[in-house]
Amino acid sequence: MRELTERIQSEVNKVIIGKEEVVRKVLISILAQGHVLLEDVPGVGKTTMAMAFARAIGLDAKRVQFTSDTLPSDIIGFSVYEKETGKLSYKAGAVMTNLLLADEINRTSSKTQSALLEAMEEKRVTVDGVTYPLPEPFIVLATQNPVGSAGTQLLPSSQLDRFLMRLSMGYPDRKSQIDIMRDRHHSDPLDSVEAVTDIAALNALAEEVRNVYVSDHVYEYATDLCEATRNNIYINLGISPRGALALIRAAKAAAYLEDRDYVTPDDVAGVFGDVCCHRLVLSAKAKLHEYTPEILCEKTLEEVKKPEAMEFTRK
Numbered sequence: 001m002r003e004l005t006e007r008i009q010s011e012v013n014k015v016i017i018g019k020e021e022v023v024r025k026v027l028i029s030i031l032a033q034g035h036v037l038l039e040d041v042p043g044v045g046k047t048t049m050a051m052a053f054a055r056a057i058g059l060d061a062k063r064v065q066f067t068s069d070t071l072p073s074d075i076i077g078f079s080v081y082e083k084e085t086g087k088l089s090y091k092a093g094a095v096m097t098n099l100l101l102a103d104e105i106n107r108t109s110s111k112t113q114s115a116l117l118e119a120m121e122e123k124r125v126t127v128d129g130v131t132y133p134l135p136e137p138f139i140v141l142a143t144q145n146p147v148g149s150a151g152t153q154l155l156p157s158s159q160l161d162r163f164l165m166r167l168s169m170g171y172p173d174r175k176s177q178i179d180i181m182r183d184r185h186h187s188d189p190l191d192s193v194e195a196v197t198d199i200a201a202l203n204a205l206a207e208e209v210r211n212v213y214v215s216d217h218v219y220e221y222a223t224d225l226c227e228a229t230r231n232n233i234y235i236n237l238g239i240s241p242r243g244a245l246a247l248i249r250a251a252k253a254a255a256y257l258e259d260r261d262y263v264t265p266d267d268v269a270g271v272f273g274d275v276c277c278h279r280l281v282l283s284a285k286a287k288l289h290e291y292t293p294e295i296l297c298e299k300t301l302e303e304v305k306k307p308e309a310m311e312f313t314r315k
Contacts, residue, residue, distance in 0.1 A: 001204075001205060001208060002259045004196065004197055004201065004205070005027065005031075005205070005256075005257055007056075007196040007197075008027060008053075008056050008057060008196055008197065009023055009024060009027060011052070011055070011056035011193050011194060011196055012026075012027075012049065012052045012053055012056055012193070014052075014189055014192055014193060015045075015048055015049070015052040015189045015190055015192075015193060016045055016048065016049050016052060016169075017172065017176045017179050017180055017183070018172045018173055018175070018176030018179075019045070019049075019169055019170075019172070019176075022049075022167055022168075022169050023049070024257065025165060025167055025271075025274055026049065026053060026141075026165075026167065027053075027253075027257065028165070028250055028253040028254050028257060028271065029139075029164045029165050029250070029253070030053065030057070030137075030139055030202075031205055031206055031209045031253040031256060031257070032164060032206075032209060032246075032249040032250050032252065032253040033137050033139065033206050033249075034139070034163070034164025034165065034246060034249060034250065035120055035139060035140040035141070035142070035162060035163045035164055036139075036140070036141050036142070036163065036164065036165050036166075036167060037105075037142050037143075037144065037155075037160070037163040037165070037166040037167070037278065038050075038141065038142065038143045038144075038166075038167055038168070038169065039143075039144050039145075039146050039166055039167070039168055039278075040143075040145070040146070040168045040169050040170065041145060041146075042145055044169045044170065044171060044172075045169060046143040046169060047063070047101060047103060047143065048190065049141075049169070050063075050099065050101045050141040050143075051063075051101070051190060052190060052193050053099070053141075054098075054099045054101075055190065055193040055194075055195060056193055056194070056195060056196055056197075057195070057196075057197055057198075057199075057202055058195040058197060058198040058199065058202075059097075059098035059099045059137075059139075059199065059202075060097050060098045060099070060135070061097060061098065061099040061100075061101060062094045062096075062097040062099075062100055062101070063100075063101040063103060064094045064100065064101070064102055064103065065103045065104065066102060066103060066104050066105050066106075066107050066108035066112070067104075067107055067108060068107065068108065068109065070108045070109075070112050071112060072111060072112050072114075072115035073093065074093060074094060074112075075093050075094055075095055075112060075115040075116060075119075076093045076095055076115050076118075076119065076125040076126075076127060077090060077091055077092045077093035077095070077096070077125065077127055077132075078090075078091055078093070078127060079091070079127055079128045079130075088128060090127060090130065090132065092132075093125070095116070095119045095125055095134060095138070096132075096134065096135065097135065097138075098135050098136075098137055098138060098139065098199065099139050099141065100138070100139070100140045100141070101141050101142075101143075102116070102140055102141070102142035102143070103142075103143050104143060104144060104145060105142040105143065105144055105155065106144040106145070106152045106153055106154065106155060107144075107152055107153070108153065109153060110153055110156070113153065113155060113156070113159060114156075114159070116140065116159070117158065117159060117162065119134060119138070119140075120140055120159075120162040120163075121162055123136070123138050136199075136203060137199070137202060137203065137206065140163075142163070157237060157279075157281060160278050160279060161240055161242055161243060161279055162242075163278065164246050164249065164250060164275060165250065165271070165274045165275055166274065166277060166278035167274060205256075208256065209249075209252050209253050209256045210252070211261070212252040212253075212255055212256055212260075212261055212262065212263060213261060213262040213263065213312075213313065213314045214248060214251075214252065214262070214263045215262070215263075215312045215313075217265075217307045217310065217312065218248075218251070218263050218264065218265060218267075218268060218307070218312060219248070220307075221265045221268060221304070221306060221307050222244060222247050222248055222251070222268050223244065224304045224305075225239075225247070225268070225272060225276075225300055225301070225304050226238065226239040226243065226244045226247070226276075228300045228303065228304050229276065229280060229296070229297075229300060232296065232300070233283065233285060234282060234283055234285055234286035234289070234291055234296060235280050235281070235282055235283060235286065235296060236281045236282065236283045237279075237280065237281035238279075238280065239276050239279055239280070240279065243275065243276060243279045246275050247268060247271065247272065247275045247276065248263075248268075250271040250274070250275050251263045251267040251268045251270075251271055252267075254267045254270055254271055255267045261313075261314075262312050262313045262314065263312065264312050265306045265307050265312075266306075269301055269306065272297060272300075272301060273294060273297045273298070273301075276293075276297055277293040277294050277297050278293070280293045280296065280297075282296070
């Protein structure tokens with residue numbers, strides 16, 4: 001299984017050059033069967049990364065370009081009256097897939113954004129009183145541009161809380177930029193990405209991640225981190241219980257990628273910022289001191305005592 005996860009990353013790294021750590025964290029989210037919000041400026045490869053993962057893992061993928069006129073029915077589907085049978089027939093929307101690429105999710109209305117809430121949390125959609133399960137796995141990779149607010153709608157806290165991680169790719173370094181220009185001059189690197197696994201194998205990987213052991217000391221450390229955000233004068237809205245569960249899920253997947261069947265405090269600390277920063281709502285006092293969620297997460301990691309070296313494996 002370790003070899004399989006390395007092959008997945010290797011295939012994606014054919015396309016996403018110089019961003020190995022971001023690729024690793026997206027894979028952590030996929031193994032934890034969580035959703036990812038890629039927040040960055042246009043043109044750095046957010047959409048390309050999503051398509052590369054879909055090809056490498058062999059997932060069915062659909063892409064929705066969110067705009068002001070995108071309707072909830074475009075996302076979850078709708079019912080059509082069938083004259084022959086006299087009944088309503090369900091026409092599936094974009095969510096009936098394994099990997100949904102929600103491009104520029106903040107450019108659509110709040111009503112359309114909220115259409116994803118049930119799908120992201122409960123892996124199902126309800127249309128005209130009938131509930132339809134989504135394929136397994138179901139993962140949302142959403143993108144948004146943080147620069148410029150014209151024509152955008154901020155995601156509500158309840159929806160941000162459903163994303164396991166928020167990641168930023170950033171610009172490539174000089175050497176990577178040169179490699180990107182050279183590689184794309186004659187062909188599309190996406191064409192070179194090969195499927196190294198399938199849905200059944202991915203579900204097996206996810207099951208192994210769920211079985212990764214977490215000791216009470218690690219649970220206590222994660223709880224202390226979350227409670228510290230709830231009792232911080234610079235934070236109006238701290239980490240919710242859903243966020244705490246997401247932190248443990250991500251830490252399990254991080255440990256699994258390190259070829260361990262147990263979680264250490266370092267695993268929790270390593271994903272804390274990516275899992276928790278987007279869940280924080282800061283107070284006016286924080287803005288006065290020019291504190292950002294990232295700064296406050298770093299301060300929380302510094303202030304909360306990490307468990308001393310001890311045995312974290314199964315007894």
